Amino acid sequence: MIRKNISLYEEDMKKIGRIVEKNEGNLSAAMREIIDFVDFMLRKFGSLEEAKKLERRTKGVCLPRGMLNWFLTYTSECLLDEDAAGSIEEICAIESVSDLAEIAGIGLPVDIKVDADDDRNPSAVTIRLTGERAHTEFVAKIIACFLAENHGLAVEDVFRHTAFTTLKMKREGEGKRESEGDYKKVRDSLIKHFGERHIMVQEILNKPRFWNAMIKATAEWGDVERYKYPRIYR
Structure with a gap:
């Protein structure tokens, strides 16, 4: 048995209060239970950050792989509406273009790398998404809709490969949807590259x-x- 002295703040004691109560006030027993729990979480997830990602995913709906593939197939080439995009926590928390990498936290195994000429007010952005084709396509569509709506960027080109997708976007006009003509160019670029079935499905x-x-x-x-x-x- 090893004896160590530790210092805890009142806030720390509140956090572990339920475990201490479970162990009938025995702080040593409570700490051993906490250590066992942390050991399990580290072996399963590797870090607290990875465990937090799982917590965010469970706020939504966990789908079997076959059901997920069905969903991605039947929403392919259809654009997201504002309500759907606004329901994604990772989207709502974005403050700069570099934050787009956080969209990977929605649960799809996609790695996102962002290159922009300006992190806060970009006029040109290139995004490389690595993962399964259906997954990268869906996440690229989410990102394209976000950048179009919030920064007035149009889709310049999309390069699709088996293992990765590269999305290139640039600003139309001088500012965020400067004119009706700019808005139409942005919208048409989304429909061309990600929404060929969108108008048909809406009808x-x-x-x-x-x-x-x-x-x-x-x-x-x-x-x-x-x-x-x-x-x-x-």
């Missing part, structure tokens, strides 16, 4: 009965049946 969502009837009337009957009764066509 279908607004008029589901009309488009459902239209598709049934014009599509090949076999295709309609395949979507209605997929099990039969396995």
Whole structure:
């Protein structure tokens, strides 16, 4: 048994109060339990920072991999709306372009590297995202929508590779959406590079009965049946 003297502030005692109470006021037993817990967390997560990332993820919804892939497939080439983007804590906390790397904290295994001409008021930004193609595509879309909305940047180009995606954006006009023409250029660039199905999907969502009837009337009957009764066509 090793005996050591430690100094604790009143605030520290409040933090461990429940564990001390659990151990019937035995501070030594409480400290041993805390040490066991810290050892477990370090072996599982490696650091407090990594454990905090997990805590942020559990505020949302944990999806099985198959369900996540389904979600990414069916939202592909559709832009985020303002409510969806505003619900992401990592987005709301961004104060500078370099903070964009924090978006990796939403739970997707994507590494983000940011290069900008100005951290606070950029006119040109290049972002490299490394990870699975579907994951980097989704995160790149989130970043593009954020930079377009908050800094008036248009998508200049997107380079897509198996292991990484590179996003290049630049400012249209002299300031944040300086004119209606600049706004249209920014919006059109998002639709071109990340939202080819966006207008179509919005139209279908607004008029589901009309488009459902239209598709049934014009599509090949076999295709309609395949979507209605997929099990039969396995």
